[in-house]
Amino acid sequence: MSKLENDTWILFYIKRSKLLKNGDAPIFVRITVNKVRAEFGLKKSVVPDLWNESKQRVKGKSTSAEDINAAIEKTIKKIEATTTYLSMQDVELTSELIKENIVGKKEDRRTILKIFKTHNENARKLIGIDFAEDTVERYETSFMHTKNFIKWQYKREDMPLDQINPHFISNYELYFKTVRNCSHNTTVKYLKNFKKIVRIALSNDWIKKDPFVNIKLILEPVDPVFLTNEELLTIINKKITIKRIEQVRDVFVFCCFTGLAFSDVKTLRSKHFSLENDVDTWINKKRTKTGQLSTVLVLDAAKRLLEKYKNHPDVTEKGMLLPVISNQKTNQYLKEIADICGIDKNISSHSARHTFATTVLLENDVPIEVVSKALGHSNIKITQHYARTTQKLIKRNMEKIKSLY
Structure with missing residues (x-):
C-alpha cells in the first residue's frame, strides 16, 4: 500500500x-x-x-x-x-x-438532488390532498436554489449524501446571505425546506449523521407590514392606466377587505360564497395552508371588485373569481404600486391580510375573537401577530378614560 x-x-x-x-x-x-x-x-x-x-x-x-x-x-x-x-x-x-x-458515479447512487426531485414529484401528485400548490412551488424553488448552489460552490451537478455535512449547510447559508442577498428569515425558510429532504434521508438510513444537529434555524421577529386607512384609500383611489398593475392592485384591495391569503384568493370559487337573508354575502373557505375555516362577510367594496371582473377571461374560462397572477409577479407589481402612491413600505401580497386584521377590523372595534375567526386562525395567539395595536387604537381607547382623571 x-x-x-x-x-x-x-x-x-x-x-x-x-x-x-x-x-x-x-x-x-x-x-x-x-x-x-x-x-x-x-x-x-x-x-x-x-x-x-x-x-x-x-x-x-x-x-x-x-x-x-x-x-x-x-x-x-x-x-x-x-x-x-x-x-x-x-x-x-x-x-x-x-x-x-x-x-464516474454509479447511476443508482443516492444523491441529494435525486431525493429532492423525487420528493417534489410526489408532493405535486398530492396537491389538494396533503400539499397546497404554493407549498409545492416553494419546494421546487428550493430545489433550484440547491442545484444552483452545488454548481456554484462545488462545480458539480449533484452531491452524494455522504457529503451533506455541517460544512455544506454552513456554505449553503452563506450562499443565500451573500450571493443571493437573502434576508436572515428568507434564508432560514429555504434551509428548513432543505432540512426536510435531509430528514427523509435520515429516516431511510441513507445517511448516518444529521448535518443540522447543531444548527438552529430560528426566525427573527419581524413587525408585519400593513397599510393605514389613509394609505389603503390612496391605493384604492389611485388611477392606474396599466391593466396588469391595475388588476394586481384590485386583487390586493380585495384581500385587504376579506383577509384572504394569496393562495386562498387564487383558489376562491363561487362555491365558497353563501347568501344570508338575500342581503349578506359570506365567504366560507378552508384555508389552503392550514385547513382552518375562515368566515368573512363580504363588504360592498369587495363586491364591487368581483362585479368589475365578472367578464374577465380568467373568470369566464378558468372559473376564477378574480384575475390572480403568480405571487412573485404580484409582489413585484405591488412594489411599483407603493412607489407611484408615495407609500414608503415594502408591501407584499401578505400585507393585505395584516391590513384586514389591523386597519379594517381591529381599528373599527371588531373584537379580536372575531378577527381570529375571519382570518381562519386556530388560536388567538396567532391572530395577535396579525392584528397590531396601533397608536390610533390606543388614542381612541385612552379618550374613554381621559375625563376620569
Whole structure:
C-alpha cells in the first residue's frame, strides 16, 4: 500500500476468490482516506501466480505484464492529480469522492438532488390532498436554489449524501446571505425546506449523521407590514392606466377587505360564497395552508371588485373569481404600486391580510375573537401577530378614560 498526501492510501490487489473463466484474477484498486475505503476494478486481469503482492505489480516483462503495469502507473497518477485537485476545492476529501472522480458515479447512487426531485414529484401528485400548490412551488424553488448552489460552490451537478455535512449547510447559508442577498428569515425558510429532504434521508438510513444537529434555524421577529386607512384609500383611489398593475392592485384591495391569503384568493370559487337573508354575502373557505375555516362577510367594496371582473377571461374560462397572477409577479407589481402612491413600505401580497386584521377590523372595534375567526386562525395567539395595536387604537381607547382623571 502506498501513501499520498492528505492521509490517502492506494492499494492494488487481485481477487483470487473471483477468478474469471480463463483462470485470471481481476485486479482491483482500493483507496483509503481517514480509514474509510472505496474500491473499483482496474478492468485488467492476471494469472494469479504472476501477481507480486508486495510490489503490487505483474511479474515479468511480457507485453501483457508491461501493459497492466502501465495501467497501474497511470491510475496512480490519476488518483494523485484528483486528490490534489479536490484538496484545492471547498469539499471534504473522501475515498468515495476520489473514486467518483476517477470512474464516474454509479447511476443508482443516492444523491441529494435525486431525493429532492423525487420528493417534489410526489408532493405535486398530492396537491389538494396533503400539499397546497404554493407549498409545492416553494419546494421546487428550493430545489433550484440547491442545484444552483452545488454548481456554484462545488462545480458539480449533484452531491452524494455522504457529503451533506455541517460544512455544506454552513456554505449553503452563506450562499443565500451573500450571493443571493437573502434576508436572515428568507434564508432560514429555504434551509428548513432543505432540512426536510435531509430528514427523509435520515429516516431511510441513507445517511448516518444529521448535518443540522447543531444548527438552529430560528426566525427573527419581524413587525408585519400593513397599510393605514389613509394609505389603503390612496391605493384604492389611485388611477392606474396599466391593466396588469391595475388588476394586481384590485386583487390586493380585495384581500385587504376579506383577509384572504394569496393562495386562498387564487383558489376562491363561487362555491365558497353563501347568501344570508338575500342581503349578506359570506365567504366560507378552508384555508389552503392550514385547513382552518375562515368566515368573512363580504363588504360592498369587495363586491364591487368581483362585479368589475365578472367578464374577465380568467373568470369566464378558468372559473376564477378574480384575475390572480403568480405571487412573485404580484409582489413585484405591488412594489411599483407603493412607489407611484408615495407609500414608503415594502408591501407584499401578505400585507393585505395584516391590513384586514389591523386597519379594517381591529381599528373599527371588531373584537379580536372575531378577527381570529375571519382570518381562519386556530388560536388567538396567532391572530395577535396579525392584528397590531396601533397608536390610533390606543388614542381612541385612552379618550374613554381621559375625563376620569
